[in-house]
Amino acid sequence: MPEGTVRSLSVNGVRYSYRLLERTGPVTGPVTEPVVVLGGALQGMLGWPQMDGRLGPVASVVTADLPGMGTAAPLPPGPSADILCAAVTRIIDDLGVPRVNLFGFSYGAALAFRCAQRNPGRIARLLLGGVPAHITEAQRAHWQRATDRLAAGDTDGFATLVTEALMCLDPERYVARRDLAYRYVKRSMLHAVAHSPHAADSVYRSLGDRPDFSGGLSGVPALVFTGEHDTVTSAERQRAFAATIRGSRFTTIRDTDHWVVLEKAEEVADLALRFFTDRPLEPGGYLTSVPQQERVSGRSKA
Template sequence: MHEETVRSLSVHGVGFAYRRLRAPAPVTEPVVVLGGALQGMFGWPQMEDRLGPLADVVTADLPGMGDAGPLPPGPAHGLLCAALERIIDDLDVPRINLFGFSYGAGLAYGCARRVPGRIARLALGGVPAHLSAGQLELWRRAAGHLARGDAGTFATMVTEALMCLDEDRYVTRRALARRYVRRSMLHAARHSPHAADALGRALTDRPDFSGVPAGVRTLVFSGEHDTVTSAERQRAFAARIPGSRFLAVPDTDHWVVLERADDVAELASRFFTDGPLECAPALVPVPRPVPPPARSAATADQHSVAVI
């Protein structure tokens, strides 16, 4: 059983909190995990299970997320990066490992650029380095449904915007991930006081992916079929970071952290402990289910008679 502590902090008058699970015998710096705009400190059990024996695992309700205080009007990335720096200071460690996924990848990248000396290693997944005008318009329409109280339509639109629905491209656990994502979005829409504001900021307060985090070891990984920002665009983003690695995870889309949760956690554990990435399970395609053999009409008729 890991020792768990939750610490309350504030930045620029906004309250927030982080949760720390202490490893009995850590072999690397604490791992701070940042997720999507609607994701809080209790959304990463698979990372805790895999990384817990190797490092302290830190998750957070940053300002404007989870149960933290609301963000003030105006651009938020600077304040969120300052909150992350407060966490690093409060952990009382010189450096951390930083894992950012989706919206959290933008925050993690901004923080690494701002204080590269505090970041030992940087892992970025599902990086929204490019969004089209059509994507932004779809998100605006989804936000409109949320503002009018139509949580169901909002949850469906956001879920479909974040997933690859092309049946010609195989995505493992697609149906399961789709149900989980929609249920999570529906819960956030109905229960999170920050849902509408977080979505609005994700649309208008876009992260700055220019520049590079000087001297920070960086891994960028993408689902093979990510339709938010394609794997090729994420590969191009990674190529701008000197010495970085890029990996595409087969048979997944933007929700790679759900569809191959254990494999992504294993990939992160290898990266944060300087282990080999080439043989990581996340790089091996998932065995595809074999469809049942088609039955002849005669067999089908016999079966129907037997059932009756």
């Protein structure tokens, strides 16, 4: 994995950092604005090697340990949306570019959507995946049980419950690489708790900060994608959310769940490459405007 350059910033007195991998492609090749990747609550700047490899030839790739995540300083008490949006804006300013492509996944989708709403002129294109647009009280209760395990010092129990909450374990639904993804997600949760000084606070905050996907959006080209078996928020509800973004497009990727970025990492990276460079999203094009929907698996139309 290329190392890139790590730059330190601060917002409202909170220290954080981002990693910049400069574009590696030839000057004469197709290029696009830098791609800023925002992941889940416990995902740091080193968790996106597939994006580095696929997007590196056409764009600079930016990943971050935002305030309250990874190696960054903890967030102050209270709602965090404003400070996190300001942190993303500071990254764009520090890059010295007028606009960026913004990719938000899971918890990061809520932040990316909010940033695009607040400052659409800085966002060239918006790609959102695994959007937690609707979380039930039963799901919140499950997460609360997980945090109770963490508070009691049972890190393995915490990691198990979190992994179960984020994956489709129904044997009647086929999910590609399910066992591999399960092991990876659980191991990642254990690593985050062991190595981030405020991982527990990040989890508690994700329970308290209910993401707001209301208000719609216009003026930003947008694509929303999901795994067809996403059990965090169903594909149908994510499709309904996509319909609130004027002119957006929506697709499901089959044989995947919420962890589509692991289970079909290359397909997701290729989708991002095509969207951010304004190419057909498949040879001949396979996506249509909301409210219509297509299902995608690799390079074949369902």
